[in-house]
Amino acid sequence: MAYIGLGANLGDLAQTLSLALAALASTAQVRLLAVSNAYRSAPVEAGGPDYLNAVACVESTLAPQDLLERLLAIELEHGRLRPFVNAPRTLDLDLLLYGDRQITSARLTLPHPRLHQRAFVLLPLLELNPALTAPGLGDLSAYLPSVAGQVLVRAESALKL
Numbered sequence: 001m002a003y004i005g006l007g008a009n010l011g012d013l014a015q016t017l018s019l020a021l022a023a024l025a026s027t028a029q030v031r032l033l034a035v036s037n038a039y040r041s042a043p044v045e046a047g048g049p050d051y052l053n054a055v056a057c058v059e060s061t062l063a064p065q066d067l068l069e070r071l072l073a074i075e076l077e078h079g080r081l082r083p084f085v086n087a088p089r090t091l092d093l094d095l096l097l098y099g100d101r102q103i104t105s106a107r108l109t110l111p112h113p114r115l116h117q118r119a120f121v122l123l124p125l126l127e128l129n130p131a132l133t134a135p136g137l138g139d140l141s142a143y144l145p146s147v148a149g150q151v152l153v154r155a156e157s158a159l160k161l
Contacts, residue, residue: 001033001057001058001059001097001099002057002058002059002060002064002067002095002096002097002098002099003055003056003057003058003095003096003097003125003128003132004024004055004056004057004058004071004093004094004095004096005053005054005055005092005093005094005096005112005115005120005121005124006020006021006053006054006055006056006091006092006093007051007052007053007054007089007091007092007094007120008051008052008089008090008091008092009043009048009049009050009051009052009088009089010048010049010088010089010090011079011090013051013052014038014052014155014157014159014160016078016090016091017038017052017054017091017159018159018160018161019078020074020078020091020093021035021056021159021161022161023074023077024056024058024070024071024074025161027062027070029060029061029062030058030059030060030062030067030070031058031059031060032056032057032058032161033057033058033059034056034057034128035054035055035056035057035158035159035161036054036055036056036124036125036127036128037054037124037127037154037155037158038052038053038054038154038155038157038158038159039052039053039054039120039123039124039152039153039154039155040052040053040152040153040154040155041053041119041120041150041151041152041153042151043088044118044120044150046088047088048088049088051120052155053120053121053124054124054159055096055121055124055125055127055128057128057129060098064095064098064101064103064108064110065105065107065108067095067098068095068107068108071093071094071095072093074091074093075089075090075091075092075093078090078091079091094112094121095108095110095112096111096112096115096121096125097110097111097112097115097125097132097134098110100135101135102135102136110135111134111135111136111137115134115137115140116134116137116140116143116146117143117146117147118147118150119147119148119150119151119152120150120152122140122143122144122147123144123147123152125140126140126141126144
């Protein structure tokens with residue numbers, strides 16, 4: 001199983017995340033298994049409007065790098081620009097975990113290097129699987145106290161598929 005972080009802070013956030021999930025679900029060799037609730041959060045180490053974030057759990061026979069390429073293509077389809085680090089974005093898709101794989105390359109790091117430091121990633125991940133562990137990190141619930149000061153607000157409505 002793989003876990004994908006979804007986020008947006010420009011445009012119609014819920015619609016964009018729902019369309020991204022639909023694009024992911026329609027991808028050959030990818031099966032969407034579950035989606036967390038959506039949460040609003042302030043940008044971290046950046047300015048701009050609040051984000052809407054969620055996490056999806058998928059099963060895929062694509063190699064991790066190929067799944068990442070598909071995620072980047074979906075971002076581009078939704079107008080993702082990268083003018084500077086942590087710029088506001090129409091869509092952000094991050095490959096957080098891919099089974100027990102550990103990868104460090106110029107294009108991909110697994111597990112995602114900051115997944116245990118961000119409440120907007122950690123809480124939705126643990127919502128999907130409270131006993132989730134990550135290679136090199138162990139039990140992800142052990143990191144909850146370290147993100148307790150990061151404010152998340154659960155969105156009133158679920159993302160549509």
